[in-house]
Every structure is written in structure tokens, then in C-alpha cells.
Amino acid sequence: MTRALPGSLGTVSAALALTLVTCLPLPSMAQVVRCTDPATGKVTYTDGDCGRGQSAREVEARKTPQEIQQEREQAAEALERKQERQQWERQQQRDAEPATRAARPRATPADPSQSVDCQRARRNLQEVLSTMGRGMYDEQARLDAAQRQADLACLSPADYARAESARSSRTVYPSPYYAPPVVVVPPRPAPPPRREITHCNVFRCYDKQGNTYPR
Incomplete structure (x- = not known):
């Protein structure tokens, strides 16, 4: 059966x-x-x-x-x-x-600090740091750009957002090699001397210096 x-x-x-x-x-x-x-x-x-x-x-x-x-x-x-x-x-x-599927281990996200882009950005940052103090006019801008690029390549998105927030709230100091421009305010012109009129006739007036003024 x-x-x-x-x-x-x-x-x-x-x-x-x-x-x-x-x-x-x-x-x-x-x-x-x-x-x-x-x-x-x-x-x-x-x-x-x-x-x-x-x-x-x-x-x-x-x-x-x-x-x-x-x-x-x-x-x-x-x-x-x-x-x-x-x-x-x-x-x-x-x-x-x-x-x-539940027991299968989840893939670990790649560490951005070990990437090729991060290594390249770090080398560039070191090169920029080695040129600091030579009196170049744009050294601070170059340093900021190199630091930002290194953060972008080596940090996770959350860490990079925190770094950007801290960067935007910090106080920016002027470069020690170039003083800020000095603005010179011209002096105000002296007011004209006050006229002291001594006497007048039908047509004109006279001051102490003998100057005449139309009436």
C-alpha cells in the first residue's frame, strides 16, 4: 500500500x-x-x-x-x-x-581611514604643513582646504559632519605673517573762521580785517 x-x-x-x-x-x-x-x-x-x-x-x-x-x-x-x-x-x-539570514554575519563597513584616498589626503596635508611659516599669502587657505579634504577622505559621514560643525564655530585668527590692512580716516576740514562784522552801510558790511561782504 x-x-x-x-x-x-x-x-x-x-x-x-x-x-x-x-x-x-x-x-x-x-x-x-x-x-x-x-x-x-x-x-x-x-x-x-x-x-x-x-x-x-x-x-x-x-x-x-x-x-x-x-x-x-x-x-x-x-x-x-x-x-x-x-x-x-x-x-x-x-x-x-x-x-x-538572521544568523549570517553582517558585512562590516569598510574603514575609510584605511582607504587609498585617505592616505593620499594625509600626504597632501603633511606637505602643506611643511610649507607653513614661509610667509606665503594663501597658506591659511591651503591648510584649511587640505584639512577639510583629509577629513572628508578619512572620517565617516557622521564624524565629518561633526568636524564641519566644529570648524564653522571656531574663531578664525588672522595670519601672523600679514597684518590686517590699516584703514586711515582723513581728518575733518577745519571750520572756516567766524566772521565778526563791525558795521554795515546801505550796500555792504565790514569785518575787523577790513573785508567787505555784500549785504
Whole structure:
């Protein structure tokens, strides 16, 4: 007797297995005879009669229809068990996939401080630092740009954001090699001397210095 799978699937699988085995080209004469040629020693196998002059030896006896039917049923049951096992293994694999994914170690993000870009940016920063103090007009700007590039290449995004925030809030001091420009405010012009008018006539006035002014 074959074992039934749960539901209609087991019935379908059992029927399919039995159909496949029944359709196999099994000969009705399930007999195997060994034929040996005495002249050459060549051995052949057949389910019929050997050729003339050949010695015959029955390897497998002729089977009855009942035996053939029994073999077919056994083959169908074996095929059904194989399908059940394959289905069970696939279900086990599907059930184990979430646990496998959860247990799988997460990929560690690459350390930016070990990258080629970081090494290149650090070398550039060292070169800029070695030129400091030579009185170049743009040395502070070059240093800031090299430091920012090194931070960008060697820090994680979160660390770089914190570095930028600290950089924007710090006090910027002028370069010690160049004094800030001096703005000279011109003096205000002296007010003109006040005129002291001493007397006037019908047409003009006079001051102490004798200057005349129209009236």
C-alpha cells in the first residue's frame, strides 16, 4: 500500500507515480538469458532465445504477470516516497531560510581611514604643513582646504559632519605673517573762521580785517 500525502496533493502524487510506472516499457517476458559464442567467447544477453550454436544460461527466470504487477507497485511506492522526501526537504529549506539570514554575519563597513584616498589626503596635508611659516599669502587657505579634504577622505559621514560643525564655530585668527590692512580716516576740514562784522552801510558790511561782504 502507498502512503497518501496530506489533502488532494497526496492523491495526485500517488496517482501520478502509479501512472508513470505503469507506462514504463516493461516487457511482458521479463526473462534474461546469457548467450555465449563457443568460437569467440563473446557474451550477449537477451530476453528471447540465443543464436544457433551458442550456449544459453538463464540469468533471471521468467516472471509471472502477478510478479510484474507487484514490481510496478513497488516502483510506484518508491517514486512516491522520493517525491515526499523531496517536498519535505524543500519545506525544511524554506523554513530555515529566515534563521539562516538572521544568523549570517553582517558585512562590516569598510574603514575609510584605511582607504587609498585617505592616505593620499594625509600626504597632501603633511606637505602643506611643511610649507607653513614661509610667509606665503594663501597658506591659511591651503591648510584649511587640505584639512577639510583629509577629513572628508578619512572620517565617516557622521564624524565629518561633526568636524564641519566644529570648524564653522571656531574663531578664525588672522595670519601672523600679514597684518590686517590699516584703514586711515582723513581728518575733518577745519571750520572756516567766524566772521565778526563791525558795521554795515546801505550796500555792504565790514569785518575787523577790513573785508567787505555784500549785504
